[in-house]
Amino acid sequence: MKIEKMETSKEAIKAYLEDAAASRKCEVQSGKAMRLAVFRFFADMVGLTEQAERNEAWKQFNATPGWFGCNASAARQALDVKTEASKVVEEIEA
Numbered sequence: 001m002k003i004e005k006m007e008t009s010k011e012a013i014k015a016y017l018e019d020a021a022a023s024r025k026c027e028v029q030s031g032k033a034m035r036l037a038v039f040r041f042f043a044d045m046v047g048l049t050e051q052a053e054r055n056e057a058w059k060q061f062n063a064t065p066g067w068f069g070c071n072a073s074a075a076r077q078a079l080d081v082k083t084e085a086s087k088v089v090e091e092i093e094a
Contacts, residue, residue, distance in 0.1 A: 002047055003045060003046060003047075004044065004045050004046070004047055006041065006044065006045050013037075013041075014028075016037040016040055016041050017033055017034065017037045019037070019040070020032075020033040020034070020035075020036035020037035020040060021033035023036060024036055031066060035062070035066065036058075039057075039058055039061050039062075043057060043058075
């Protein structure tokens with residue numbers, strides 16, 4: 001697999017977000033736009049160009065929990081993972 005060199009400037013990322021927001025008919029800052037923009041960026045990076053393959057990859061990507069890969073605090077909460085700081089607080093409160 002060839003990894004494409006992607007433009008990662010603020011403008012380039014904003015373009016992905018704006019396109020995703022238009023596709024999903026939502027605000028640019030919404031989680032729906034962010035999720036689709038991230039998927040499209042990585043699909044482009046790995047050269048996934050066939051629409052059928054992109055659709056299948058999107059189904060699998062979109063089936064993962066929304067916090068997976070983009071929201072560390074929500075992931076910790078969903079997986080009940082304690083940070084070192086929270087462990088210390090629990091010990092003090094016990």
